[in-house]
């Protein structure tokens with residue numbers, strides 16, 4: 465376990481107005497923003513073991529509070545997404561954040577990490593058919609089918625530039641690609657005869673890298689629960705599964721409601737990193753990840769976790785460790801286990817300690 469690192473994440477929505485000097489003038493407008501923080505578990509001690517995610521959420525809440533129902537320009541100059549995220553990074557300094565991810569609208573936002581260039585991101589949807597020709601006979605993905613795919617594209621914000629300009633550059637670069645893949649059968653496109661998420665992510669990279677300087681990563685979300693991230697060199701795939709469980713935090717002090725029996729709809733995302741199997745065109749079949757997780761899923765779903773041997777602590781970090789111990793041998797390439805107890809709040813256990821790709825999508 466020594467080489468592993470444990471991160472926590474918390475999320476806080478806020479409503480705010482801002483004026484931005486965008487291409488067509490400086491207009492007052494409003495957003496339903498969402499700020500997400502990532503920090504090493506060691507830097508956000510809680511009041512008791514298992515309280516760390518709440519403690520991180522409290523730091524983020526305090527950081528965000530002045531922006532909620534406010535005019536952002538009164539606090540931050542030229543408040544594009546990256547500058548707001550940088551401001552929050554400073555205000556949440558007590559958690560020594562690894563990063564802040566800001567979403568100003570469902571399809572755009574920025575990522576800031578201390579000492580690094582901010583990134584801007586855009587999210588796009590395309591409606592496409594495909595079939596995977598190499599899967600074994602009877603595999604459902606061998607049939608012609610389709611998805612409402614999504615892609616999330618990250619690119620570096622140039623020094624001194626506004627993040628919205630990078631977001632616009634991403635959209636401009638995306639448009640010609642979108643015209644090829646939206647309302648199309650992916651298998652018909654040159655280079656996409658085996659259009660897995662991984663092959664599609666690489667194909668998008670090849671099509672975007674020359675026209676989008678500063679491109680850092682492409683995520684392809686094939687379904688709501690499965691997707692992959694490609695950074696031009698390596699892939700990371702994930703499969704998400706939800707389980708509904710009864711829990712109690714036995715180490716919470718008397719009077720804390722979390723000491724009482726309660727419950728959560730947990731989401732776990734199992735990530736696998738590696739190269740492509742050149743025949744299958746994938747790192748590992750999403751369906752197989754789900755299948756291998758199934759025995760453990762049955763032990764967690766609709767179960768009282770506080771009574772489960774080896775799972776005396778029921779907080780997301782403890783559950784992530786439990787999943788890691790059970791799944792590491794089952795899934796070679798398992799690189800990360802996320803356990804969220806509600807959307808945006810939970811633990812991320814990185815196997816091997818590398819934080820590459822921690823923040824996306």
Ligand SMILES: Nc1nc2c(c(=O)[nH]1)N=C([C@H](O)[C@H](O)COP(=O)(O)OP(=O)(O)OP(=O)(O)O)CN2
Pocket residue numbers: 596605659660661662686687688689690701746747748749750751754
């Ligand atoms: N590593 C990959 N595995 C799979 C890919 C892929 O592109 N890369 N593609 C498929 C299929 O196209 C399939 O439609 C999506 O997979 P899956 O997550 O298994 O499908 P569901 O969302 O329908 O799964 P649930 O059972 O509903 O969770 C297969 N594998």
